[in-house]
Structure formats: structure tokens, C-alpha cells
Amino acid sequence: MNNVFIGSPVRNRAWVLERHLHSLQQQAIQKQFKYILNDSEDQTEIILQNHHIPYETHNMGKAYGHLRGQYSYAHLAKLRNRLLEEFLKSDCEYLFSVDTDIIIPPHSLQQLIYNDKDICAMLIRNHPQIKAHNALIHGRHVPEFSKGLIPVECTGAVYLIKRQVIEAGVRYANHASGEDAAFCEHAKVLGFNLFVDTRLRPVHVYAEGVELVAQLAAS
Structure with a gap:
């Protein structure tokens, strides 16, 4: 049985959380949920309760905001x-x-399982103005993508991880590029391979009213 444990830190995401959770609950696989609620002041907790999502509360203090550019990567790690x-x-x-501003496509989790990779992400666009995605090679964002599985050195936001990676001791840490970057670097050091499946392109709700979907290169 391919059981998938789904989780993320979450705060002040009531404006997108219903859609996020619905996209996960519609995946036709065996799954368990666990979210970490932290310093949230909106209706996020009520939405988790209404969807019967298990969560625990770990408040880290409000010195850092919940908007882009205000995150504490050390806290997130x-x-x-x-x-x-x-x-x-x-x-x-x-x-x-999976970050809580991501809306994943139907059957996409099953596809990640079929891919049978140590770490495998779906492809998202990170920014509305520049070509930045969750796929980096040699420290640089890949600007264009063909359809399929591509090896990468760093990814984040929406990725499936085999149990053996975590059992080997790979962990998140504070990093100038985000806690996901530290996780990927640690995984590479321990010999695990990372991929992005460009066939799976979730909606990234960058902000209220701003929704991004990665595009493939013209064939």
C-alpha cells in the first residue's frame, strides 16, 4: 500500500486553504495528514478543523511575518x-x-509515486514577473522545460520524498535560499537523486488574485 504522509506548516492562509486541501483530498491514494499551525490569526484553524485535518500548534513568535519576503527560514526549518x-x-x-498556496492537479500524487524517484517534485512557477521555477541546476533556475522527468540539484514547494531519504537523516536547515534548499543539498550529499516532473504543473496561488502555472517550451 502506497501510503503518503501529507503535511506543511501553515498560518494565515484562510484565503487559499480550502482549495489547497480539496486538491489533496481528491487524490485517489491512501494518505495521512498532519499540519503545523503557527502564529495564525485568521480562520486557518477553523478550516483545518472543518476538513478534519490533524494538526498541532507550534507558535514561534511573530517577529517574522507571513507574507513573501518576511519568512524566517530558520523557523520554517x-x-x-x-x-x-x-x-x-x-x-x-x-x-x-507541499506549501499551502499550491493547488495540485488530479491524479498527480499517484504519478509521483509511479515515477519511483528518491525525491520528485511537480513544476511550479515561483514568480509572476521573472522565469523562476522550483527547479535549479548549478544554482541557477532552469528557464525552459520540455515534457517529462528532468534531474535537478534543488527543488521545493511541492515534492514527494521516499521514506528512506528521511530515515537516512536528511533534514531541513536555515539557508539563504530557503529551508528546502538546505534539505536538497543534504540529500545530494547523502547520494539521493532529485527530479522534477514537468508534466505535473499545479496552480501556484502567489497572492490573492495572482495564480501562476508553469509553461513548457514550444515544441
């Missing part, structure tokens, strides 16, 4: 590592690390 602890207590084979 601690919260994500807390999720890894919960994952290892489960009997799930995979961890799906």
Missing part, C-alpha cells in the same frame, strides 16, 4: 523537521511536502 518526526512515527512510505 524547525517546523518542517517537526513534521519529519511525525512522519517517522507513521507507517507511510512517502512524505509529500
